[in-house]
Amino acid sequence: MSKENVISKKEPFARMVMKEPWIRVVKKAELGKRETLILRLEAIVLALVAGGFFILLIGQNPFVIYQTIVTGALRSEMAIQATVKIMIPLLIASLGVTLAFKMKFWNIGAEGQILMGGTAAAAMMIYFGDKMPNWLLLIVIFVVSGLAGLIWGVIPAIFKAYFNTNETLFTLMLNYVAMQIVTFCIVFWENPSGSNTVGIINAATKGGWFPTIFGNAYTLNVIIVLIITLVVYIYMKYSKQGYEISVVGESQNTARYAGIDVKKVIIRTMMISGAICGIAGAVIVSGASHTISTSTAGGRGFTAIIVAWMSKFNPLAMILVSGFLVFMQQGSIQVASQFGLNENASDIITGILLFFLIGCEFFINYKLEFRKKGEK
Numbered sequence: 556m557s558k559e560n561v562i563s564k565k566e567p568f569a570r571m572v573m574k575e576p577w578i579r580v581v582k583k584a585e586l587g588k589r590e591t592l593i594l595r596l597e598a599i600v601l602a603l604v605a606g607g608f609f610i611l612l613i614g615q616n617p618f619v620i621y622q623t624i625v626t627g628a629l630r631s632e633m634a635i636q637a638t639v640k641i642m643i644p645l646l647i648a649s650l651g652v653t654l655a656f657k658m659k660f661w662n663i664g665a666e667g668q669i670l671m672g673g674t675a676a677a678a679m680m681i682y683f684g685d686k687m688p689n690w691l692l693l694i695v696i697f698v699v700s701g702l703a704g705l706i707w708g709v710i711p712a713i714f715k716a717y718f719n720t721n722e723t724l725f726t727l728m729l730n731y732v733a734m735q736i737v738t739f740c741i742v743f744w745e746n747p748s749g750s751n752t753v754g755i756i757n758a759a760t761k762g763g764w765f766p767t768i769f770g771n772a773y774t775l776n777v778i779i780v781l782i783i784t785l786v787v788y789i790y791m792k793y794s795k796q797g798y799e800i801s802v803v804g805e806s807q808n809t810a811r812y813a814g815i816d817v818k819k820v821i822i823r824t825m826m827i828s829g830a831i832c833g834i835a836g837a838v839i840v841s842g843a844s845h846t847i848s849t850s851t852a853g854g855r856g857f858t859a860i861i862v863a864w865m866s867k868f869n870p871l872a873m874i875l876v877s878g879f880l881v882f883m884q885q886g887s888i889q890v891a892s893q894f895g896l897n898e899n900a901s902d903i904i905t906g907i908l909l910f911f912l913i914g915c916e917f918f919i920n921y922k923l924e925f926r927k928k929g930e931k
Contacts, residue, residue: 579924591919598915602908609907613900620890620904627889628882634889636773640843642881643776644669644835648859649877650787651704651831653868656860657791658824659804664711664726665832666856667733668704670849672836674737675703676763677756677847680840681744684762692763696837704833705826707733712825716818730856734849741848753846765842776842783831788870800824832856865913883908 586594607617628638648665655662679696687695711725746754757763768774791797802810803820810817835855840847858880866872887901 577925580921581924583920583922586919594919595912595915598911599908602911605911606904606907609903613896615894615896620894623890623893624883624886624904627886627893630889634885636771638878638881638885639773639777641884642877643773643780644839644843645855645858645862645881646780646873646877647783647835647838648832648855649862649866649873650783650870651828651835652856652859653863653866653870653873654787654791654800654824654831655708655828656863657804657868658800658821660712660715660821660825661723662708662711662726662825662828663723663860664707664729664829664856665835665859666852666854667726667730668707668829668832669836669839669852669856670730670733670737671703671707672700672833673840673847673851674733674740674836675699675833676837676840677744677753678740680756680763680845684757685760689762689764689766693765693841696763696841697834700833700837701830702833704836705830708825708829708832709822712822716821737847737849737851744847752848755845756840756847757845763841764845773842776838779834779838779842783834784870784874787831791868791870796820796823861909861913865916867916880909 603617603621606621610617610620627634629635648669651668652662652665676696676699679692679699683692683695707729711720711722711729714720714725715722741751741753744753745751765772765775768778791800799810799815799820802813802815803817807817810820836851839851844851862873862877862880866876883905887905890896890904891901
């Protein structure tokens with residue numbers, strides 16, 4: 556081939572000019588607490604303004620709607636109890652997924668793990684509700700529910716550790732398997748017969764129900780979630796195993812060079828993560844609803860992911876974030892009821908607020924750079 560032919564073939568490539576992208580995402584230097592706080596306050600203001608425009612579009616007064624959201628979750632003692640009742644299992648599930656996420660194991664299966672824990676709790680209540688003292692039955696419920704969630708968590712962990720399967724899809728699919736198991740159990744447990752529901756379990760004897768402490772039905776729920784929060788915080792921050800989780804999350808190769816058994820860490824962490832989510836199911840069934848259905852988890856397993864991310868995997872911050880989300884949810888329900896709005900409308904308001912708050916976290920860590928005029 557002649558030299559001229561070679562040059563002519565290269566000419567199109569020689570003429571190609573690599574252009575800078577019009578927009579680039581660039582990592583920011585770490586912001587101080589003051590700058591971070593200002594960004595978050597700006598996000599809240601923008602969220603309220605955007606939500607206000609939507610409220611105007613549906614023909615309502617934004618100030619009145621926002622006031623109702625605030626007062627809706629706190630309007631009565633019963634409303635406060637309902638807020639606490641919903642918040643507690645959400646917080647427990649958030650603590651569970653945080654352990655996995657810190658390790659960069661994307662556990663999207665908390666919903667199924669909650670359902671399996673709840674199903675195990677319901678089974679103990681149905682079959683042993685009148686066969687042992689309530690205090691002993693509650694211990695059995697917690698152990699069995701934790702084991703059920705553990706099993707549902709460790710299955711994808713084993714496949715990830717030894718076969719490098721996609722944990723996101725695996726845990727997500729297990730959610731649907733858990734729903735079918737619940738449906739199968741309801742066939743045997745339905746009460747009354749033919750209703751396709753379990754009904755209130757042990758309504759007469761209250762076997763397996765959380766006891767009333769200090770005159771409140773949810774005191775034990777609060778005690779349990781506070782203990783789990785404290786234990787997870789100490790475990791992640793001060794224990795050797797918590798340190799190993801962080802190292803594996805940063806780099807599995809670095810962890811191996813440091814002598815950490817990555818497979819063991821993955822399996823162990825998902826066992827704990829699944830067990831905590833299983834306990835969340837027990838708290839829902841034994842401590843709140845006293846029944847089981849495919850909607851027992853109520854989307855908490857997915858909402859827990861939002862809580863974990865917004866809290867930056869800080870167990871103590873999760874108390875505030877989960878409380879805020881449930882507060883907004885309960886307030887939105889009151890708005891829908893009081894103003895005769897479609898429930899989806901109130902969910903959109905909450906969604907707008909979350910969109911800006913989650914988006915704010917992006918701009919805390921990154922910035923957008925645009926190509927300047929004249930740059931190639």
